[in-house]
Amino acid sequence: MLDVFLESPVPALALGAVAATVAGLIYSANKSGMALAALVGVLLLTIAAVLTELAIETPHEQVVRTLSELFAAIEADDLPAVLAMVDPAASNVRSDAQTLMPEFHIETANANLREVTLTGSPPDTAVAQLKPFVLAAHRRSGMRGGGQDDLSVTLRRVDGRWLISDYSGSEVWQRGASELRRGK
Incomplete structure (x- = not known):
C-alpha cells in the first residue's frame, strides 16, 4: 500500500x-x-x-529507469553501456549484444512498458513486459528495417543494481539478422 x-x-x-x-x-x-x-x-x-x-526511488522505478537507460544505450549504439547493464552470468544476452550490435546502426530504440512484476522480499527479480520498437540499418548491406515484438525481460538485482539476465520475444528475430550476416 x-x-x-x-x-x-x-x-x-x-x-x-x-x-x-x-x-x-x-x-x-x-x-x-x-x-x-x-x-x-x-x-x-x-x-x-x-x-x-x-x-525515494522504489524497486519498480529502478527497473523502469534501468530499461529506459538500456534503450537509450541501444539507440546510441553504445555497446559497452549495454553490456554494463547485462548480468555477467547472462551469457546468451551478452553474446546477442556483442554479435548483433556491431552489425547494425541503430536509428531508433524505445519501448512501451506494459507491466513490471517484482518478486522476492525485498525484490531481487523483476520481469518486465514491453513492446519495443527498433529501427536499424545493417552496416554492410545498408538494408533498413524496424521491428516491434512483444518482449519479456528478466532482471536481477545484483549489488544494488538491476541487471538484464534474460529476455524472450514472440518473434525469432535473430534468424533474420543471421541471414543478413550471411548476405541472403
Missing part, C-alpha cells in the same frame, strides 16, 4: 488537496488561529509527502 504513495506524487497531492480544502473551509468559517495552524500544517505535510516521494 505504501508503494502507491511512493510511485507517484498524485496520491499525496490529492489527499493534501482534500485535507487543505476541508481545513480552508473550517478556517474561513471561524477564522481561528487553530484552524489556520491546521491549514498550514496540512500544506506542510503535503509538501513533505511530495518531496519524500521524489526522493
